[in-house]
Structure formats: structure tokens, C-alpha cells
Amino acid sequence: PIAERPRITVVGVGYLGATHAVCMAALGFDVLGVDVDERKVAELAAGRVPFFEPGLQAKLSEMLATGRLAFTTEFDEAARFGDVHFVCVGTPQAGDSDAADLAFVDQAFEALASRIDRRALLVGKSTVPIGTAERLTRMVRERSPIGDRLELAWNPEFLREGFAVEDTLHPDRLVFGVASEWAERQLRAVYAPILAQGTPLVVADLPTAELVKVAANSFLATKISYINAMAEVCEATGADVDLLAAALSHDARIGGRFLKPGLGFGGGCLPKDIRAFAHRAEELGVGEAVAFLHQVDDINTRRRLRMVDLVRELAGGDLDGARIAALGAAFKPDSDDVRDAPALDVARMLSLEGAHVVVYDPEANANAHRAYPDLDYVDSLAEAVTDADVVALLTEWREFGEADPEALGELVGRRRIVDGRHALDADAYRGAGWEFRALGRPA
Numbered sequence: 001p002i003a004e005r006p007r008i009t010v011v012g013v014g015y016l017g018a019t020h021a022v023c024m025a026a027l028g029f030d031v032l033g034v035d036v037d038e039r040k041v042a043e044l045a046a047g048r049v050p051f052f053e054p055g056l057q058a059k060l061s062e063m064l065a066t067g068r069l070a071f072t073t074e075f076d077e078a079a080r081f082g083d084v085h086f087v088c089v090g091t092p093q094a095g096d097s098d099a100a101d102l103a104f105v106d107q108a109f110e111a112l113a114s115r116i117d118r119r120a121l122l123v124g125k126s127t128v129p130i131g132t133a134e135r136l137t138r139m140v141r142e143r144s145p146i147g148d149r150l151e152l153a154w155n156p157e158f159l160r161e162g163f164a165v166e167d168t169l170h171p172d173r174l175v176f177g178v179a180s181e182w183a184e185r186q187l188r189a190v191y192a193p194i195l196a197q198g199t200p201l202v203v204a205d206l207p208t209a210e211l212v213k214v215a216a217n218s219f220l221a222t223k224i225s226y227i228n229a230m231a232e233v234c235e236a237t238g239a240d241v242d243l244l245a246a247a248l249s250h251d252a253r254i255g256g257r258f259l260k261p262g263l264g265f266g267g268g269c270l271p272k273d274i275r276a277f278a279h280r281a282e283e284l285g286v287g288e289a290v291a292f293l294h295q296v297d298d299i300n301t302r303r304r305l306r307m308v309d310l311v312r313e314l315a316g317g318d319l320d321g322a323r324i325a326a327l328g329a330a331f332k333p334d335s336d337d338v339r340d341a342p343a344l345d346v347a348r349m350l351s352l353e354g355a356h357v358v359v360y361d362p363e364a365n366a367n368a369h370r371a372y373p374d375l376d377y378v379d380s381l382a383e384a385v386t387d388a389d390v391v392a393l394l395t396e397w398r399e400f401g402e403a404d405p406e407a408l409g410e411l412v413g414r415r416r417i418v419d420g421r422h423a424l425d426a427d428a429y430r431g432a433g434w435e436f437r438a439l440g441r442p443a
């Protein structure tokens with residue numbers, strides 16, 4: 001059996017993997033991060049996190065200095081080094097369908113399986129369609145020179161962008177999907193410091209572990225779309241969705257988290273995960289059970305359209321030639337991630353209707369520019385709002401919430417604002433002479 005303190009490799013050092021590698025080193029393990037992307041490996045090895053994540057940069061430098069953390073592009077080295085190999089590669093939405101693209105996952109498991117020649121554990125962390133782990137188990141056995149002495153486990157990850165380090169070191173729970181007691185023992189050894197904090201652990205079979213992840217993300221997406229569906233009803237009745245959410249949240253059975261109405265969910269996880277889950281359920285013959293996820297997705301998309309409607313309304317019914325300040329591009333604050341970002345999608349739609357859209361995001365401008373080069377990007381809030389006909393708040397960065405309505409009012413062409421994230425004090429804005437609108441709230 002493997003030593004008390006297994007050596008760890010992390011394959012795929014994108015968002016999840018880089019965080020996991022750094023945090024495992026912080027827990028005292030020797031860690032090797034592996035990626036086929038030479039640039040990423042070079043950046044991390046030089047102590048630079050190639051994306052924005054609060055706290056990660058400092059921890060990376062600290063861990064490199066201990067000598068416990070290194071990065072490589074060589075799978076041979078990884079196979080020799082590790083006792084427990086975490087696979088953290090991406091599972092993006094496949095180009096032409098709702099299904100997840102498993103090419104990176106398959107490649108990573110194949111690359112390890114064909115090279116590892118002593119007892120070891122392969123642990124999937126990526127979000128995958130149910131049944132993937134069992135399929136990979138068969139594949140790994142076929143490819144491995146040591147047959148079933150190379151085992152496979154699934155250990156879903158629940159970290160949030162913006163809180164990645166905190167969520168990894170202090171998770172709400174751990175889930176181990178295992179097929180043997182030996183595999184469970186290895187995972188318990190890796191997570192011993194976290195389990196010692198009293199973190200709840202669920203030990204499950206492989207398909208359950210895979211399902212936990214998509215079920216959790218689907219629940220969160222559903223909760224957001226639920227309150228956003230109520231916002232639609234509010235708009236038709238003159239009711240106020242913020243007051244509604246506040247009242248609902250006092251019921252402990254409902255709870256207030258993920259009940260914030262607004263432009264809805266985006267990012268690299270929730271949207272693609274609910275689509276891939278619905279798609280997989282259909283393949284499994286239980287599509288009906290999660291057919292509601294299509295509605296969750298539709299409600300989410302409709303918020304973006306409604307946001308465009310409100311901006312158009314404030315612009316006087318026509319966006320052609322209007323100057324619109326788009327505040328935010330990232331899919332949420334404290335992130336530079338613009339994958340499936342509601343903010344950027346709204347900015348794009350406004351621009352398609354002929355508006356001159358000026359975008360400012362404190363961290364995501366560069367990524368946004370790469371995704372939509374046609375929009376105008378500026379480096380400050382002041383520049384963005386200068387001479388604006390309508391201001392559209394699309395991502396609730398703290399900077400926007402703290403802005404002074406009077407000072408902003410001095411800069412804009414007209415004092416009109418749509419709060420797409422329920423992040424602003426409506427009374428303060430109205431008090432300063434702004435025409436103020438918010439999704440799901442009375443005019």
C-alpha cells in the first residue's frame with residue numbers, strides 16, 4: 001500500500017487544477033501539476049496565476065518557495081511521481097450539441113493509464129456525464145500495464161470562482177466516489193487535514209459521486225431561475241421581486257442564498273452543466289425527469305432579453321446610435337471569466353441593435369475584448385459613463401455599488417440607469433434625479 005502521505009499529481013492546471021495543486025501543497029503534500037499547455041505550465045512555474053482569483057497568487061508563490069510544488073508538461077514524470085493523480089481537465093460544451101466534450105478527460109486518463117507501472121489511484125474531479133467513471137475504469141484496465149492495480153475514483157469539486165482557495169481548504173462537504181476500500185483509504189489520507197476540521201464526508205459509488213455534482217449545480221441554477229421567474233410575474237403585476245425574495249428567505253426551508261434575482265447565471269459551469277445533464281438524462285431514457293432544466297435555461301435567457309428591453313425603453317424606444325455604458329463583463333464579480341457571461345451577452349445584443357456600447361469591467365476587459373472585439377472597452381467607470389444615454393449595470397462589482405449617484409450623474413449625458421443585478425440603492429439614485437429601473441421591480 002501507499003505511504004501515509006501520498007505524493008500527488010494534478011493533471012490539468014486550469015482554474016480548478018491550479019487551485020487544487022496549490023491547496024494540496026498548502027496542506028503539506030508534495031505536488032506536481034501537469035498540463036499539455038506549455039504556456040500555462042511556464043506561467044505557474046514562474047509563480048504567476050494566468051487568471052484572476054483572489055488569494056491564489058500569493059499562495060502559489062508561497063508554495064513554490066517551499067519546494068513542495070512544481071509543474072511539468074511531461075506525463076512520464078507525472079506517472080513516476082504520483083501515488084494519487086487528480087484529473088482536473090475541462091469538460092466544455094461540445095461545439096454542436098448540449099453534451100459535454102470528454103476529449104480532454106479521455107486523453108488525460110489514457111496518458112496516465114498507459115504510463116503508470118505501480119499501484120496508484122486515478123481520481124476524476126472534472127464534471128462529467130453520469131457513467132463516465134465506469135467507462136473510464138474499463139478503459140484504464142485495458143490500457144494499464146498493471147491492470148486493476150491502477151484504480152479509479154471520483155471526487156467532485158464544488159468550489160466557486162472568487163472563493164476558490166477558501167472553498168478548497170474549507171469545503172462544505174467532501175464526496176468520495178469509490179469502488180474499493182483501498183481507494184477510500186487513499187482519499188482519506190489525502191483529505192485527512194480537511195476531514196480533521198470536521199468536514200462532512202459522503203462515501204458513495206462512482207455514479208452517485210458524478211451525479212452529486214450535476215445535481216448540485218442544477219439545484220443552484222433552478223433556484224436562481226425560480227426567483228427570476230417570479231421577477232417576470234412581478235413585472236406583470238407591479239410587485240417587487242426584492243421584497244418578495246427577502247420575505248421568502250426568512251423561511252429557513254427556502255433560505256436566502258442563490259435567491260438573488262437579476263440577470264441570471266452564467267460562467268463555465270452552471271449553464272453547460274444543466275444542458276449536459278439534460279442531454280445525458282435523455283440518453284439514459286429519463287429525460288422527462290429533468291425536462292424542467294430546459295425551462296430553467298429558458299428563464300435564464302429571457303432575463304437577458306428583458307434587460308435589453310429596459311435599456312431600450314430608457315433610451316426612448318430605439319437603441320440605434322444611443323451611447324450605453326455597460327458596467328461589467330465578467331459572469332460575476334471577483335472574476336475575470338467571461339464564459340457565457342450574461343453581462344457580455346447583453347452588451348452584444350445592445351450593440352447589435354445599433355447602440356454604441358462602452359464596456360468597463362475592473363478585471364475582465366481583456367478576456368471580454370478577446371471574446372467580442374467589436375465593443376468599445378475603457379479602463380475606468382468614469383470613462384464608461386461619460387456622456388452615456390443609459391447606464392446598464394451588468395455585473396455587481398463592489399466598485400459599482402459604492403459609486404456616488406451624484407458624482408456619476410455629473411458625467412453622464414442623461415441620468416438613466418438599469419440595475420441588472422439589484423446592486424444599487426434605488427432611492428439614492430432616484431433622489432439624485434436618476435430615472436432608475438431594475439429587473440422585476442416597479443418603475
Ligand code: UGA
Nearest residue numbers: 157158159160161224258259260264265266267269331332
Ligand atoms: C458554481 C457553483 O456555485 C460551484 O459550487 C461549482 O463548483 C462551480 O459552479 C463549478 O461547477 O465549478 P461558479 O460558476 O463559480 O460556481 O459561480 P456561482 O457563484 O455559482 O455563480 C454562478 C452564476 O449565478 C453567476 O453568473 C451569478 O451571477 C449567478 N447568480 C448567483 C445569480 O444570478 N443569483 C444568485 O443568487 C447567485
